[in-house]
Structure formats: C-alpha cells, structure tokens
Amino acid sequence: MESWNFIRVAAACPVTSVADVHANVANVKRCIDEAIEKNAKLIIFPELCVTSYTCADLFLQKKLLDKSADGxxxxxxxxxEADALIAVGAPLYADGIVYNCAYILFQGKVLGIVPKSYIPNYEEFYERRWFSSGKTIIDCYIDLPFQKKVPFGVDLIFQSGTFQIGFEICEDLWSVVPPSSFLSLSGAQLIGNLSASNEVVSKSDYRRSLITSQSARTMGAYLYAGAGIGESSTDVVFGGELLIAENGQLLAQNARFQRKNQVVTSLIDIDRLNLQRVKNISFREAAETLPWKARKIQFAYRGLTFGTFDRVIDxxxxxPSDAKKRARRCSEIFSIQTSALAKRMEHTGLKKAVIGISGGLDSTLALLVIIKTFEMLGYERKNIVTVTLPGFGTTDRTYQNAxxxxxxxxxxxxxxxxxxxxxxHFKDIGHRPEIHDVTYENVQARERTQILMDIANKEGGLVxxxxxxxxxxxxxxTYNGDHMSMYAVNCSxxxxxxxxxxxxxxxxxxQKDIAGILLDILDTPVTPELLPKNASGEISQKTEDIVGPYELHDFFLYYFIRSAFTPEKILFLANAAFGSEYEEQTIRKWLKVFVSRxxxxxxxxxxxxxxxxxxxVSLSPRGDxxxxxxxSRNLWIENL
Structure with a gap:
C-alpha cells in the first residue's frame, strides 16, 4: 500500500508503580504491543516511566539506578521484532552524574540517548536535587552495561528515509527557546516530548496551547506523553495526558486521569510539513542560529504501512466545521473585505460604487460588502449604483431576486x-446568434462589463x-469581461x-425581509446565465454541470496551492474525504479538469x-x- 509519506505515531501512558521497575516495564511492553497492533512507527512514553517520575531521593540509590538500566x-x-522507534524515559548514571533521559530504542538496540536540557527547580519541582542538565552535551558517546558507544546528547536526530525525529523532555518545552526548535531547524519533522507535567486547575489548557503552538512554530508534528495517576500523590497529581499535534492542529488526545494503560495514535502527513518549510524563507534563515550541527542517526523501517486511513480529511x-468558528471566520473575512474596499474608496476619493447584480451568490456578497463599507464611511446608499443586465439566459428567479x-x-x-x-455586436463581427458557442457567451459578458465601466465613468464611481x-x-x-473590475472584493x-x-x-x-431574499439566492444553482433559458423559463446553464462540483474544486485548490501536493496524493485524499458521495473515476475526472484549466x-x-x-490561499500575481x-500541465496530469 502506498504510504503517501504518512506515518502513524503513538503517545502512550502506562500505569506506573513508584520505584517498581518490573511492574513499569511490564506495562510499557503492553503499550508497545497495543501501539504496534495499531501500526504505529513511532511510540513515545512519559518521562522516567521505567522507574516512575516521583521517586525523589531514591534516584540517588544505586539499587534503583541499576534496576532501571536492567529495565x-x-x-x-x-x-x-518491533518495526517502531520507541522512546522511553529513564535515569542515566554516568561518571558520578545522574541525567534524566530519553532512551531511543529500535529493533534490539539503543540508537541514542537524549538528556533533559532544562531541570526545573521552582514551585513544586526540585529536580536539581537529583539530575544534572544535559543541554551542553553534544558529539558524545556513552557505554551502557549492555551496549557500547551509544550516541549521547541533545544534538541527536533519528532518521529513516524522509522521516526525521527528535526528542526533548518536559520542561524543555517550557523554556524560552526549546531544544525542539533547534531540532526542527536541523530537519526533524517529528518531535517527541517525554513528560511528567502535574495537574493543577487550567494547566491542561495551557499545555495544549503550548504544544499546538510549538508544532505551528516549527511547522512540525509534536507528540506529548505525560506521566499518569500511578505516580506518587504526596504533593501533586499527574493526569497522564497524551497529545498529538501537527502544524498547529491538535489531531489526537486522551481523557486524563485514566486508571489503565493509555495509547493514542494519529497519522502525520510528512509531505505537508516538508512543503510548508520549503515555502517559508524565515524558517530556512532561522537555521543560521543553530548552536550545533545535528548528528543524524540512521535507521531503517522494514515497511511503512499505516493500517486504516483514519485521519480526518475535511x-x-x-x-470550519464548527459553527462558532465558522461564524467568527465569516465575521473576520467580512471585516477584511469591507476594510479593504473602504481604503480604496478613501484613496481614490470616490463616493460612488458601481456593481452588476445578477441575483447570484458572488454579486450578492460583493453588494453586501459595499453596503457595509458605505455604512462605515458614512456614505449614502443612493450612491451605490446597482445594475441588473438581463440577457438571453436571464431567468425570472434571478431577475426578481436582483x-x-x-x-x-x-x-x-x-x-x-x-x-x-x-x-x-453579433452583426458587427459576423456571428450568427443561433450559434451558442463561446463567442455567443463572451459577447454578453464583455457587453455587461463595458456598460458597468462606462456608468462608473459617467457617475464618478468605482466598479x-x-x-x-x-x-x-x-x-x-470572460477575459476583459467579468474578469475585469476596478477593485475585486471576492478575489480570495x-x-x-x-x-x-x-x-x-x-x-x-x-433585516428579516432582506434575509429572505438572501436565503432564496443561496438556494439558486450557480450559473452565468449566458445561454437561453429552457422552454419553461428555468436555468439551462448550470456551472457545476460544466466544470464540476465546486466543493471538489475548492478541495483540489486547497491541497494544490496550500500544501503543494501532487495530483496523485490529492486524488487519494479526495477519495478519503468524498468516497461516500463520488466514485473515484468521477473525482479523477474533475481533478484532471481542475489541473488542466x-x-x-x-x-x-x-x-x-x-x-x-x-x-x-490567494492567486494574486503580485503576491501569493x-x-x-x-x-506545461503534462507533468501534473500524466497519472490522472
């Protein structure tokens, strides 16, 4: 099965028992099994999960440190036998110093060990009593009782093919410049955070905000695994929160305070992350600030099957699917449109606007923008010149609504x-009016634009x-027809x-009476009305019958421009999103139309x-x- 550069990742919280390495390892194994069964290729566990986080002065006991190494x-x-990169938290004793570390395991080997950089020692935290910071450790190796010369340091990135993975530990994310920022600038698209962040009122909200923000800032994926309720409750409680975010979007989370092993998984789209970074010059330039050069630890997955494609594709x-978010977005867009038009009106010194009204959606929205703009500027509505331009295909419904x-x-x-x-005009150019071709249609579109432009000249207005x-x-x-205006408020x-x-x-x-008209316009099929209406006087030319459903084209447009995906991957995603509504051959047909046009x-x-x-997403030639x-389109349609 084609992976399309998706990778399934998992965050796990095993039930822990304080200082009971045997019991903790047993539950880590159970979580590994569950994650592997779900086809996860990257599994992260909480901070110090092998021993538990709340061992306190027991971290200074040789018995616990030795048993942890055995674990x-x-x-x-x-x-x-597991085809997954696994990150577990455990202490590391080396040269008389104890470090709080992430051990990165793969197919029977420790590929590397990442020490915690920032050791909290404030409020309820007092880790410096036991652990030392590893933030200056780079280009180092360390011997373990069971494996020699293991890469050790904060400069490690683990790479298999196009996948690059880095790790940090709990407080590292709370620092002003998290290590994950450096790892991301060095190429890591996936960051795992092994954490033990305790619960207090509203801290979870801040934690989620921090994680989603960091994933957005680094244009990467961020996996967070927090210690759970098995930790000591002497002074604090841990909720076992698991979070997976991608480029600012929270993809998966669990319910906190669970009393059993927890595993959450999600699919990460590496293409999306890579291509966002390619476009962002600031991201590339920030790499100049790196304090060290990352060591890329190579490993190789046996396969990249991700199982069921369960990622939600909107x-x-x-x-926005959420009604409140949708309303906020509409309000914001409407404000952007009206503010833009107000600036243009003020700059030109014009007090009139001219607009062609068809009774369709686009001209209706543009008119509503003008109305709001004139209210903002204190202009009178009588200075809005609305022109309906009926032609051969105008129907009573659109005409009356206009x-x-x-x-x-x-x-x-x-x-x-x-x-x-x-x-x-047909007569002037020698075109027979019974021939309903592109000339027949474009003559009407250009005639309408010419009239609007000339009215604007006469009235001193802006089209x-x-x-x-x-x-x-x-x-x-129509080129130089409806294609042209003096300012285009709907262009993006x-x-x-x-x-x-x-x-x-x-x-x-x-108002309610105007709302009724708007709702009827919403129910009218999208049409340019450039062909004669049918015998019953109804619309004969429906745009979506000709170029295809706009919901498909907007989907194609988003992933073609915003994500820069190949048409083949867009087709895969479209099938996942619309499979219950359109057959694959139909989606493929309209995708080819989209790319060609x-x-x-x-x-x-x-x-x-x-x-x-x-x-x-914008298509302005002056910017985006x-x-x-x-x-040539050939490269983009050769496999459609």
Missing amino acids: VAELCRYSL KHPFV ISLCKKLETDFREVNIVAASLQ VGTGDLSELALGWS VPKTLVRYLVRYVAEEET FFAMQFKRSAIPDGPKVGT WRMPSDA
Missing part, C-alpha cells in the same frame, strides 16, 4: 437590457468586481465559503485587478502565486 535493557530486547478545508435585493437595500437601482446591444477565488483557479470568467474567497458568508450576513447582519488559464490570473487577501502563463 531499559529488557525493553531494548523486547523491541527486537471535505471543505476553507470552511431587483428585490437592490430595492430593499435602497440602492440606486438601474436596468440595462443587453439583448439588443449583443445582437448588434466593484464580483468574481471569486474558485473562478480564478478555473479561469471561469472560494465558492464554498461565499455561500457561508452570504448566510452569515443573512443571519447576523441584516488551472494551467491553461494562468494568463487570466496574471492580469487581475487588486483585491484583498482573506485566507491562506506567480506562475508562467505558458507552463
């Missing part, structure tokens, strides 16, 4: 029928564009999000008007996306 040796032997990556909306909003509403002008991000990606616009809003923005305004920012229509994107960026207009 690590036993786990090392146990890992012989069908609509531009739209009229009703503009009048309810008290704009300067005008109607200019383009049929006669289009027929004259506000209505086209959205999805249309830009597909080139679904994808079609799937336009719908939610209009609904947000209907529910949160407008994306490459073919770059020339349109190279000449688009100004407009505000609202999200992480610079691509030659004549680039």
